[in-house]
Amino acid sequence: MNHIQPAARPSREPLLRRAGRTLLLGFSQIFFQDQMLPGLLILAAFAVASWQMALLALLGCAASTVTGLLMRAPAAMVRAGDHGFCGALVGAAAFAAIGGGLPGAIAALLGGAACAPVTWGFQRFFRTALLGPLKLPSITAPFCLVAGILFFATADRRVAPAYITMDGSPVALFLRSILANVSQVVLIDSVIAGGLILAALFLAQWKVGLAALVGSVLSSVIAVATGADPLLLGHGMLGYSSVLVAIAMAALFVAGSWQPWALAAVGALLAAGLSMLTQGVPALYTWPFVVVTWLLLTVVHFVPGLKRSRPGSSDDAPPKVHAGELS
Numbered sequence: 001m002n003h004i005q006p007a008a009r010p011s012r013e014p015l016l017r018r019a020g021r022t023l024l025l026g027f028s029q030i031f032f033q034d035q036m037l038p039g040l041l042i043l044a045a046f047a048v049a050s051w052q053m054a055l056l057a058l059l060g061c062a063a064s065t066v067t068g069l070l071m072r073a074p075a076a077m078v079r080a081g082d083h084g085f086c087g088a089l090v091g092a093a094a095f096a097a098i099g100g101g102l103p104g105a106i107a108a109l110l111g112g113a114a115c116a117p118v119t120w121g122f123q124r125f126f127r128t129a130l131l132g133p134l135k136l137p138s139i140t141a142p143f144c145l146v147a148g149i150l151f152f153a154t155a156d157r158r159v160a161p162a163y164i165t166m167d168g169s170p171v172a173l174f175l176r177s178i179l180a181n182v183s184q185v186v187l188i189d190s191v192i193a194g195g196l197i198l199a200a201l202f203l204a205q206w207k208v209g210l211a212a213l214v215g216s217v218l219s220s221v222i223a224v225a226t227g228a229d230p231l232l233l234g235h236g237m238l239g240y241s242s243v244l245v246a247i248a249m250a251a252l253f254v255a256g257s258w259q260p261w262a263l264a265a266v267g268a269l270l271a272a273g274l275s276m277l278t279q280g281v282p283a284l285y286t287w288p289f290v291v292v293t294w295l296l297l298t299v300v301h302f303v304p305g306l307k308r309s310r311p312g313s314s315d316d317a318p319p320k321v322h323a324g325e326l327s
Helices: 015-031 036-049 051-070 075-079 085-098 102-126 141-153 170-186 191-204 206-225 230-234 240-253 259-277 287-302
Strands: none
Touching: 015 036, 015 051, 015 075, 015 085, 015 170, 015 191, 036 051, 036 170, 036 191, 051 075, 051 085, 051 102, 085 102, 085 141, 085 170, 102 141, 141 287, 170 191, 170 206, 170 230, 170 240, 191 206, 206 230, 206 240, 206 259, 240 259, 240 287, 259 287
16 A cells, blocks of 8 residues: 555566565555565455455456556555555455356456556545645545445346354354454455454554454444444444554554554544444445545644654554555
8 A cells, every 4th residue: 555665676586476476465455564474364364255255356456456557556566565455355345246256257357457547546636736735545445436336337246245144142243243343354254264364464563463453342342332233243344444444543644652542543433433324335345444544634634743654754663655645
């Protein structure tokens, strides 16, 4: 997601190896990371759900990456997976909407390819005179827009959501939601997949894993406190945007000691509330995360005492710069 530009790869590195690295980084970038092993674990989480889903996510990631190259996006951004993560999510959304066969593969390829120009459009929009000073990132907005269009365009082929039957106690559903919230970021309903992804995030950086866990727990707590549907809670449908907001605030966009974590908590609760209010809206995807992140970054811009992270400013790990964000 438009991170610090990595050093140039050796020119004699095999093409297949470079391509594999870029694809894995595209998966890790879903959670704002640019490391291969976490990307591999996230891809494994897709495979836990379905090998067909993993394949469509790979197709979407590849299509988005290649289109970014054809549009002459900076090579370092492409290598870092910045032009793959939205395509990977579109591939997952195609599987969730219409299944794995040929129609799903075509939707993943076309939708993935569309992510690059849509991302460019968001970037241009955020560089306008009015919005430019805010330095807002496009984050997963291109995925949400493209996947939403595909969702409505394939209404005649749509498959019914495959929810897992759950008869657990409220406590069991609450505990299940902690990992399901994480897996639902990539449209998977599985505690095993959620555990793999959470492990990948802790492996990438402890702060990222902790932020994801905090966001998940807070969203589930507020869902229980407000009497939300326990089945929606257990399936992770109310907390996945909170996971992303918490990571974005605590480990990516906001500088400071306690300030990033305070905004992570506020953002997680706001995203959970927005997710509950908009339940039933078709093709919602990660819009609550996108809207809350844009809102909080606008607040950071105007409120004294709050400031954005700068690449290389952290002693812990260099903050990332998101796709669409101006440096």
